[in-house]
Amino acid sequence: MAQDRVEAVERALTVLETFDSSQEAFSLAELAQTTGFYKSTLLRLLGSLARFGYVQRSADGRWQLGPTPLRLARRHPPSRHLAARVQPLLKQLTIETGETAALLEAQGNRVEVRLAALPDTALRHDLHPGSRWWLRDAENPCPELLGGTMIVRRLASSPGEPLRWLALSGPAGRLSPERASVALAAAEQALAARPTETPTAETAS
Structure with a gap:
């Protein structure tokens, strides 16, 4: 009215x-x-x-x-459920590799960092949720990193879901692509083994 x-x-x-x-x-x-x-x-x-x-x-x-808009969007149940499933894996990746771990998501012609975990070191790739850059190639969502590198692994997605990748990034001379690929593959398998259904109000209570 x-x-x-x-x-x-x-x-x-x-x-x-x-x-x-x-x-x-x-x-x-x-x-x-x-x-x-x-x-x-x-x-x-x-x-x-x-x-x-x-x-x-x-x-x-x-x-x-x-x-603020991104922070409020994460209060939406599907986003909270995604964070609950993925954030522990990102923290484990950071502990195992000593590098920055992140969940990337395609948003139109952009890539957005949905979740991130940072290593406890001064020399690192400072990547934070909400960071965005142009999506140049659906098979390679990595940005250009001066003196650094990013290794990604694309996650399986259902129809209608956005493209998502697990990523490890850090200094080019320190981050081994082979080691990163092995760690990302293990994280993907661990994620696939976790339940994907969103808890209802009844089951969550």
Whole structure:
């Protein structure tokens, strides 16, 4: 109903809807053109959204989604179940190899880090959930790492599910592709042996 509407909230949500796009970052002018809002209005809305982590401004002045939407999405039961199954395996991979372990997922023409575990060492690949880069090849989702390397293993997926990979990454001279491949294969087998059904409210209680 009309009396239930809050104009400022709806404007902020309109701004957020703009980021549901293959374009990752927007200039203020692009946001103004897309939303139809004045730049002065947009700056106030973006300021409020940025304070709560819904958007963030990069060094070049362009706006992109912040960490809050991803954090809230992980509260959704399927995401929580995925984390419960995979995160322990990533931690074990990190312990065994001393390198960064991650679960990667294809999101349109991007690769996104869904989960990650970091080794307790200063020289490492700092990869965190929410990190994204262009997906150049469905068979090779690895980004270009200066002085580093990433080894991946594609996971089996059901129809309608996004492509996912287990990944190990670290300094090129330290991370052995052969050792990484063996560790990833073992992790995939351990993951396949775990139940995949999402717990219902009855079974979870």
